[in-house]
Amino acid sequence: MKFAQKNHLPVHRWPPDNVDERFDVGVVVSFGCLLHERLINKFPYGILNVHPSLLPRWRGPAPIFHTILHGDTVTGVTIMQIRPLRFDVGPILNQELHQVPVDCTAEELGAALATKGAHLLINTLMTLSERIAHKREQEKTGATFAPKINTSMSWMVWEEQTCDQIHRLYRAIGSRMHLRTVWMGRTIRLLEFVGKCHISLSDQNRKPVPGSVTYQKESNTLAVCCKDGWVGFKAVLLKKRLTAADFYNGYLHQSLQRKEPCQTVEGLFVSRKGGNAAHQMRENSAL
Template identity: 80%
Template sequence: MWMPCRTAGACVEAVRCCPQAGFRQRWPRRLSSSGSPWRLLFFGSDHFAVESLKLLTSNRSSSGGIVESLEVVTLSDDVPVKRFAQQNHLPVHRWPPNIVDGQFDVGVVVSFGRLLHERLINRFPHGILNVHPSLLPRWRGPAPIFHTIMQGDTVTGVSIIQIRPHRFDVGPILNQQLHQVPDNCTADELGAALSTKGAHLLVDTFMTLSEKIAHKREQSQTGATFAPKINTSMGWIVWEEQTCDQIDRLYRAIGSRIHLRTSWMGRTIKLLDFVGKCHISLLDQRRKAAPGSVSFLKETNTLAVC
């Protein structure tokens, strides 16, 4: 069931579907055979990235932690990663960073949204790791969680890869973990679960990073799919072309960010809520409803779509 708002004079109550701080200069140090504890430079922006930064921060301060030092690069002043870094007294640097060889051991990229130049990648002796919320090579690109829900995937996961220049999400895999997608899960719920799982998988990778790098595996081209950014055009509903299940998945994927819309009686209306499948009786029992047909039930102020 959809709860639309008024748009261009439309008024329908419901729809039902029937069946810069500068860098601190350090002298390069000799790496131990294991490399740990690590000197890290973290690139991130959103709430998904904060979970990884939070766990790395706790490992920096704990006894025997895997992190010797931790500094942060952000693209904007008003992002969750920068706020967390400032609250926890982590050095914050503007993009692009001006670093020198030997300053850091490893880079970490989580939800950063920028390609890193090869010159920058090469300044990290152990490369730059990326936490990606899918089982690569499935759902490469900026919006894997949304597409996981939209396509009805029942299994997803998190991948830790080494990044490569020029293209997103194509680097060798160091670590992966599966995650069962719960029934009726929204993109927000799945994102929260994968951000936590990804943070722990990242720390697990750092525990034996040299070994993980030695046994890294290239991504297969078989099964590779792309997850482009979501946009408002994805929210347009064509009743004759989409099933109720497809609309349900679309709403759970993008509904918290983009209002789904449709055309009714020549007007565009926004669809604000979805209840799901239901069974209703048409006013005219002699008329058989065709798939995609729309009926207005005056008694309940409901737009029924079959």
């Protein structure tokens, strides 16, 4: 709204008090309101939606987040017509693929798809009559839902999540919220994810349990055991931000003097289940 006002563009409040019939087509992007048939019918060419996924995959409000979270290598942009009182189910007018770069974050992918979507929308509007004549209904198979991001997704489940899954989760939500776990009954936020760590244990007969924590002095990294290996973080947030060295000196030095990961109750990052990203991935895999 500030941009529109600064550039002297007309601003219309939602819901509209009155929409006359001088408009040919409507366009919505990231618009979280259902549209009634009487409103859609006021536009001779309907209302178009620019959606950042290859529909019917990732219908819903957070397709980019779920694209990264689930490790999709290909995504895209879809231009579709809005159906009354339903989200992301209308016929497709135009669609373009986009290769997801390796280690891309949701923020980076969103910027790339926004640019691609703008060009695709212009192309669609320039050939609108032809696009509408050749529109196609969405496939009934392959539909998945992309629910909103919420803080419950940031809780770690060390025994269920692999190194790769944690990496994808960090790239998906890291620009909006921190990954979280429980330390001695308190929430601890995990900062500056560095990826998979290679740990050489002194006692090969004692297998670390998921959530075990150790400190790598040479790289100043906290390494945490997960389902299939170790992942590293450079800092944590308790009451204040602590570097890995600070956390080691304040909490881990007794167990680290024995040259093995912490395996006491006090030396574990504890999982918190229910509504987290691991749960979301199981739910979507069942669709």
